[in-house]
Amino acid sequence: MYKKTNTDSVREEVRQYFKEGDYGIAIFAACLGISLALVGAVMLLILVKGFAHFMPNDLHSYEVRLSGSETTLKIAGEVAARERITHQVLIESGYTPAVKKDLYERILLKNGNRELGRDYRWILVDDILAKEQDPDLTLIERYSYGNFYGTPQSIKPINPATEELSISYEEGEGGEDADRGEWQAKLKSVLRYNKKIRKEMAKLQSKKIDKINYRLEKIRLETNRLKIRKEATAEKLQELEAKRTELYAMAQEAEEQLVLLDDQLNQHELHMLTADGTAVAINFSQIVRLYQSNQLGFGGRSKVYLARLAEFVSGKPRESNTEGGVFPAILGTVMMVLLMTIFVMPLGVITAFYLYIYAKQSFITRAIRIAVNNLAGVPSIVYGMFGLGFFVYTIGGSLDQLFYPEALPTPTFGSGGILWASLTLALLTLPVVIVSTEEGLTRIPRHLPEGSMALGATRFETLWRISLPIVSPSIMTGMILAIARATGEVAPLMLVGVVKLAPSLPLDGNFPFLHLDRKFMHLGFHIYDVGFQSPNVEAARPLIYATAALLLLVVLMLNSIAIIIRNRLRESYKNLS
Amino acid sequence: MNKKTISGRETGKSNSINNIEKPENNTLITAEGLYLYYDNNEEAALKNISMKIEKQKVTAFIGPSGCGKSSLLRCFNRMNELSSTCRLEGKIHIQDQDIYDPEVNIAELRRNVGMVFQKPNPFPKSIYENVAYGLRIQGEKDKDKINQIVKSSLKAAALWGEVKDRLNSTAINLSGGQQQRLVIARAIAVQPQVILLDEPASALDPISTLKIEELIHELKKQYTIVIVTHNMQQAARVSDYAAFLYLGKLVEFGKTNDIFTKPRKKMTEDYITGRYG
Ligand SMILES: Nc1ncnc2c1ncn2[C@@H]1O[C@H](COP(=O)(O)OP(=O)(O)OP(=O)(O)O)[C@@H](O)[C@H]1O
Ligand SMILES: [Mg+2]
Numbered sequence: 110m111y112k113k114t115n116t117d118s119v120r121e122e123v124r125q126y127f128k129e130g131d132y133g134i135a136i137f138a139a140c141l142g143i144s145l146a147l148v149g150a151v152m153l154l155i156l157v158k159g160f161a162h163f164m165p166n167d168l169h170s171y172e173v174r175l176s177g178s179e180t181t182l183k184i185a186g187e188v189a190a191r192e193r194i195t196h197q198v199l200i201e202s203g204y205t206p207a208v209k210k211d212l213y214e215r216i217l218l219k220n221g222n223r224e225l226g227r228d229y230r231w232i233l234v235d236d237i238l239a240k241e242q243d244p245d246l247t248l249i250e251r252y253s254y255g256n257f258y259g260t261p262q263s264i265k266p267i268n269p270a271t272e273e274l275s276i277s278y279e280e281g282e283g284g285e286d287a288d289r290g291e292w293q294a295k296l297k298s299v300l301r302y303n304k305k306i307r308k309e310m311a312k313l314q315s316k317k318i319d320k321i322n323y324r325l326e327k328i329r330l331e332t333n334r335l336k337i338r339k340e341a342t343a344e345k346l347q348e349l350e351a352k353r354t355e356l357y358a359m360a361q362e363a364e365e366q367l368v369l370l371d372d373q374l375n376q377h378e379l380h381m382l383t384a385d386g387t388a389v390a391i392n393f394s395q396i397v398r399l400y401q402s403n404q405l406g407f408g409g410r411s412k413v414y415l416a417r418l419a420e421f422v423s424g425k426p427r428e429s430n431t432e433g434g435v436f437p438a439i440l441g442t443v444m445m446v447l448l449m450t451i452f453v454m455p456l457g458v459i460t461a462f463y464l465y466i467y468a469k470q471s472f473i474t475r476a477i478r479i480a481v482n483n484l485a486g487v488p489s490i491v492y493g494m495f496g497l498g499f500f501v502y503t504i505g506g507s508l509d510q511l512f513y514p515e516a517l518p519t520p521t522f523g524s525g526g527i528l529w530a531s532l533t534l535a536l537l538t539l540p541v542v543i544v545s546t547e548e549g550l551t552r553i554p555r556h557l558p559e560g561s562m563a564l565g566a567t568r569f570e571t572l573w574r575i576s577l578p579i580v581s582p583s584i585m586t587g588m589i590l591a592i593a594r595a596t597g598e599v600a601p602l603m604l605v606g607v608v609k610l611a612p613s614l615p616l617d618g619n620f621p622f623l624h625l626d627r628k629f630m631h632l633g634f635h636i637y638d639v640g641f642q643s644p645n646v647e648a649a650r651p652l653i654y655a656t657a658a659l660l661l662l663v664v665l666m667l668n669s670i671a672i673i674i675r676n677r678l679r680e681s682y683k684n685l686s
Numbered sequence: 687m688n689k690k691t692i693s694g695r696e697t698g699k700s701n702s703i704n705n706i707e708k709p710e711n712n713t714l715i716t717a718e719g720l721y722l723y724y725d726n727n728e729e730a731a732l733k734n735i736s737m738k739i740e741k742q743k744v745t746a747f748i749g750p751s752g753c754g755k756s757s758l759l760r761c762f763n764r765m766n767e768l769s770s771t772c773r774l775e776g777k778i779h780i781q782d783q784d785i786y787d788p789e790v791n792i793a794e795l796r797r798n799v800g801m802v803f804q805k806p807n808p809f810p811k812s813i814y815e816n817v818a819y820g821l822r823i824q825g826e827k828d829k830d831k832i833n834q835i836v837k838s839s840l841k842a843a844a845l846w847g848e849v850k851d852r853l854n855s856t857a858i859n860l861s862g863g864q865q866q867r868l869v870i871a872r873a874i875a876v877q878p879q880v881i882l883l884d885e886p887a888s889a890l891d892p893i894s895t896l897k898i899e900e901l902i903h904e905l906k907k908q909y910t911i912v913i914v915t916h917n918m919q920q921a922a923r924v925s926d927y928a929a930f931l932y933l934g935k936l937v938e939f940g941k942t943n944d945i946f947t948k949p950r951k952k953m954t955e956d957y958i959t960g961r962y963g
Binding site: 562570575578 | 763765768793794795796797800801803805807809810811819820822823824856869872873876
C-alpha cells in the first residue's frame with residue numbers, strides 16, 4: 110500500500126511536470142543542441158582541416174624494404190595520411206607483404222621531388238626498417254614541380270665566370286651545430302634579393318605591360334570599329350597606327366626590362382641531395398620558400414604558417430590551381446555576390462511593394478505570388494540554363510551586335526561573365542527578397558501609413574518615409590538569405606561565366622576598372638575544380654578544405670555585415686506596437 | 687496646378703467667401719444624404735446622413751460600438767477610400783467645396799482636415815520628426831520655420847514641457863497619453879481647419895484624459911473639432927453639438943445641452959442614461 114502511493118506520487122509529479130510545460134523546454138533545448146552541434150561540427154572540421162594545412166609538418170626520412178626483394182630504399186618527406194587496410198585489399202592492390210597479418214597500417218608519404226618520380230607514396234609500416242627525423246632535412250617549395258625534400262649541400266653561382274665562391278653546408282654531425290653563419294647569411298641574402306626582384310617584376314607586369322596590352326587591344330578594337338562604320342579615314346588610321354607603334358616600343362622596352370630582371374633571378378643554384386643520394390641542383394628562381402621544419406620551434410613554425418596562409422589568401426594560383434593562392438577566386442566570389450545584391454535588392458523590394466500596396470488583390474496578383482513562391486524551389490541549374498540562353502546568348506549576343514561589333518567574332522558580352530552570373534543569381538534569389546519584404550510589409554500596423562496619409566502624404570511619400578524604414582529590417586533579412594544562398598551556389602555559375610583560371614580580374618587598374626564582361630573565378634567552383642578535376646588529387650586535397658574554409662568565412666563575413674546593419678535598423682523600431 | 691484648393695486660407699476666392707459670411711451662418715462642413723458601403727454586397731455602414739458642422743465648435747459623435755461613428759468621421763477626410771472596395775453616395779461640402787469632386791487634391795484636403803486616430807500612432811521616428819512630418823511632406827525646407835512650428839505645436843498640444851529636453855529621442859518610448867498628445871501636435875503642425883478626433887482618450891487614464899479635454903477646449907478657439915467618444919460625461923463636458931448614431935443612421939443631432947437634457951427621441955435618452963448598451 111505504501112508502495113502504491115509512492116508510484117502515485119511519482120506519476121503525479123510527472124503529470125505536474127508535463128503540465129507546467131517544462132518538457133517543452135527540454136525538447137527545444139535538445140533540438141537546439143543537436144542543430145548547433147551539427148553546424149559546429151561542420152565548421153570545426155572544415156576550419157581545422159583547412160587551416161591546419163598551412164602548418165609545417167615534421168619531416169621524416171625512412172629506410173624502406175621494397176616488396177619482394179632484398180633491396181632497400183631511402184626516402185624522405187612528410188606524412189600526408191595514415192590508414193589501416195586488410196590483407197585482401199593489399200593483395201588486390203598488387204602488393205605482397207612480407208608477413209601475413211589481418212590488418213596492416215600504412216602511411217601516405219608526401220616525398221615530393223616530382224621531377225624524379227612519384228611525389229606521393231604509400232608505405233607499409235611493417236616495411237619500415239629505420240626511421241629518422243633528420244634536422245638537416247629541408248623542404249623547398251618551388252614554383253614548379255611541387256615540393257622538394259632533401260638535404261642541402263651548397264650554394265653555387267650559376268655563372269662560372271664570377272669570382273664568387275660556393276658556400277657549402279656543413280652537416281651538424283654529432284649533434285654539434287656546425288658554424289653555419291656564413292651559409293645562413295648567404296641563403297637569406299639570395300632569397301631576399303630574389304624576393305625584391307620578383308616584386309619589381311610583378312610591378313612591371315601590372316603597372317606597365319598589362320596596361321600597354323590593354324591599350325593595344327583598345328586600339329585594335331578602335332581600328333575595327335572605324336572600319337565597320339566606314340569612318341576609317343587615312344588620317345585617323347594613321348593616328349592610331351602612330352599610337353600603336355609608340356605602344357609597341359614601350360612594350361618592347363618593358364619586355365627587355367623584364368628579361369633583365371629575370372636574369373638577375375637566375376644567379377645562384379642550391380645543390381641538394383635527396384634521401385637516396387641523388388644530387389639535384391635547384392635554381393633559386395624556382396624557390397618560393399624553404400625551411401627545415403624539424404629545427405623550427407613553435408615561433409619558427411608559426412612564421413612559416415603565416416607566410417603560407419598569406420600566400421594562400423592573397424596570391425594567384427599555380428600548378429593548375431593545386432598550389433599558390435586563391436585571391437582571384439575570393440575577389441570573384443565577393444564581387445559577384447555584391448553585384449548580385451545590387452541587382453536583386455531594388456528589384457525584389459519594388460516588386461514586393463508593388464504586390465503588397467499597389468496591385469489590387471486580383472487573380473493576377475495571386476498568380477504572381479504563387480509563381481514567386483514556387484520559383485524558390487526551382488533547381489539552381491535551371492536558372493543557369495536560363496541565364497545562358499537568355500542573358501548570355503540573347504541579350505549578350507544582341508549587345509555585341511549593337512555595341513561591340515568590332516570585337517566579333519570574339520564575344521564581349523556574348524559569353525559568360527560576371528555580369529550575367531550575378532544577374533542569374535539575382536533571379537535565383539529574387540523570391541527570397543520578395544517574400545521576406547512582403548512579410549515585413551504585412552506586419553506594419555495599418556494605422557502608421559494611415560497616419561501619414563491623414564497628414565496629406567501621398568501613397569508614394571508614405572511608402573518612402575514610413576513603410577520603407579519600418580520594413581528595412583525585413584529587407585535586410587531577405588538580403589542576408591539572398592547572400593547566403595548566392596555565395597553557396599556553384600552549379601548555375603558554371604554555365605554563365607565561372608572559369609577554372611581567369612586571365613584577368615574583373616576589377617583592376619585599367620579604366621573603367623570594373624569589367625563586367627570578364628569571366629571570373631569562384632571559391633565554390635574552385636573547390637570542385639581542385640578537388641575533382643585536378644590531375645594531382647593527393648596534392649589538392651588539403652586545399653579543398655582550406656578553400657572551403659575561406660568560402661565559409663566569406664559567407665560569414667558578408668552575412669555579418671548585413672546582420673550588423675539589420676540589428677542597427679531593428680534597434681530603431683523594436684518598440685513598434 | 688489646376689486642382690482646386692480646399693484650405694481656403696491661401697486662395698482669394700475662399701477668403702471672399704469668408705468675408706461675405708453672415709455671422710449666424712457659421713457652417714463649415716455640410717453632409718447631405720451620405721450612404722457608405724464598405725463592400726458592394728454588404729449593407730450600408732452609413733445610411734442617409736445629413737448634418738451641418740459649425741466652425742470653431744466641438745461636435746461629438748456618440749453611439750454604440752459599430753454604429754458608424756468612425757466611418758462617418760473618416761468620410762470628412764476621405765480616409766475610407768484607402769480600402770478599395772469602399773463606395774460613398776451623397777455629398778460633403780467643406781466651405782462650399784465639394785470634397786468628393788474628382789478634381790480635388792486629396793493630399794491637400796487631408797492637410798486641411800487633420801485626424802487623430804483611436805489608437806495613438808506615432809511614427810517610429812524622433813519626437814521632433816513626428817511633429818515635423820507634415821511640414822516635410824509639404825516640402826518645407828526652412829529650418830527655423832520648422833523649429834518654430836514644432837515648438838508651437840507641441841505647446842498647443844500641452845506636451846512641450848514634458849519633451850522639450852528630448853526632442854530627438856524616439857517617440858515610441860513616450861507614454862500612451864503623451865503619444866496621443868504628440869499625434870495631436872502632429873496634426874496641428876500642418877495648421878488644418880478641422881481636426882477629427884477618433885476616441886482620443888479611450889486608452890488613457892483619467893488624468894491624461896483630463897489633459898486632452900483641456901486641450902480640446904483650448905484648440906476650439908482656433909480649430910473646428912469633431913470628436914468621437916464613448917464617454918457620455920466627456921461628450922457633455924467638451925462638446926457644443928452632439929450627434930447620436932445608431933446602426934448607421936443619424937438618430938438625433940443638436941446642441942449638446944439639448945441632447946443631454948431634453949432629447950427628442952426615446953432611443954437617445956435610453957442611450958445617454960445608460961439604459962441601452
Ligand atoms: N474597413 C472596413 N471594411 C469593412 N467594414 C468596415 C470597415 N470599417 C468599419 N467597418 C464596418 O462598418 C461598421 C461601422 O464601423 P465603425 O468603425 O464606423 O464603428 P464605430 O462606431 O466607430 O465603432 P467603435 O465605437 O467600436 O469604434 C461596422 O459594422 C464595421 O464592421
Ligand atoms: Mg471607431
